[in-house]
Amino acid sequence: MITLKNILTVLLFVGLFFKTFGQQSLEKGRVEPYRLEVTYNKTCHLIFPVAIRYTDLGSNLLIAGKAEDAQNVLRIKAAVKDFAEETNFSVITEDGQFYSFNVIYNADPYTLSYDLQKMKNDTDREEVHNVQFEELGFNPPSLTEGILKTIYQQNRRYVRHIAARSYGIQSLLKGIYVHNGKFYLHLEMKNRSNVPFLVDFCTYKIVDKQVAKRTVSQERQLVPLREYPGLEVVSDNSNAGNVILLDQFTITDQQVLRIEVFERNGARNQVLEIENSDLVAAKPVSEMKINLKR
Structure with missing residues (x-):
């Protein structure tokens, strides 16, 4: 027979259960200040x-x-x-x-x-x-940081046909990697002159390969999500590289991804153009051993 005493006992037990185990579950997730x-x-x-x-x-x-x-x-x-x-x-x-x-x-x-x-x-x-950061999607920021650093530190080059050169400055694309809806572009600049190259700013645009006269050019600006490390100067007679993180995209055969690096108070600007065939041949990050050490 169910009595009022039995009901009160059950309610008391349930209350103690949620109080005890609810506190334990929160305690396990406590951030130690x-x-x-x-x-x-x-x-x-x-x-x-x-x-x-x-x-x-x-x-x-x-x-x-x-x-x-x-x-x-x-x-x-x-x-x-x-x-x-x-x-x-x-x-x-x-x-x-x-x-x-x-x-x-x-x-x-x-x-x-x-x-x-x-x-x-x-x-x-x-x-x-x-x-979690919205712009990184499902990628944990620590993993994204680890991928950027690993690509930079391994410093491998498998793309050998995309480069630019002017006045002792050479820019090249060393590799394109893809992971969870993101592209990682590995770039390098070589300064073979006695004058440092001061980076003013960089742009990343999807543009038409050739624009006929009287035709409106279609252009779309891409905003990098991350950069490692920051590239501000390429000292005289030295190399400097970085890895750029972009949202994944594809383009038509009539378009290119144009990367432009502008020199501060200078004219040695660099232009790299990447075609869709290069993008779809990107190496999967899953083939790399990612260094997650902090």
């Missing part, structure tokens, strides 16, 4: 392994911002003197890593600068908290 001391008259600097993408402050007790010309350095300090309560902030970096910090006020902190990569290495902190 770093502890940080800040003050009003001095600035604290945090050096992250890669560029910072997003910062969220827990309260107006803190002020923070990326350092100028250093996208992986965060400046943070107290906005109010001698605040008593603990506050927090979070950071997401370009490789999809999530960092959490609990912050307290200290009028005279012992340390003002921290290297997050060194801290993780020294403490054997193995947790990986990946954040």
Whole structure:
């Protein structure tokens, strides 16, 4: 016979079950925060392994911002003197890593600068908290970063017919790779002159091969999703390369992907043209051994 006592006992058991196991499931996914001391008259600097993408402050007790010309350095300090309560902030970096910090006020902190990569290495902190970025689709940012670095470090060349040369500068496409709806283009520039090549900007366009007179040219600009490493200068008598990440696409036989590299205050601009036959022959990343070490 079902009695009120039996019903209350069952409800109590169910309540305890969800309370106990619900807390356990959340605890397993807990992001362990770093502890940080800040003050009003001095600035604290945090050096992250890669560029910072997003910062969220827990309260107006803190002020923070990326350092100028250093996208992986965060400046943070107290906005109010001698605040008593603990506050927090979070950071997401370009490789999809999530960092959490609990912050307290200290009028005279012992340390003002921290290297997050060194801290993780020294403490054997193995947790990986990946954040998904919309522009990368289903690709984890850490995997994307690993692919970019692996292609760059292996430095292999299997495309040998796409190059440009002018005034001692040579540009070439070393390889095209494809993975999960993304293209990875491996480029290299060689400077055989005594004058450094300063990169002003690069463009990536899908254009018609030949445009007849009185015909409107069709042109579509592509925006790189990632670049590793950043290419700003090719020193005299040296080489420099990088890997560009683009959304996957195809073109017609009457079109090309035109990559243009413009020299700052110069005329040694470089142009590479890639046809659809080159794109569809891209090497799958699955054939490579990706280095995911941080």
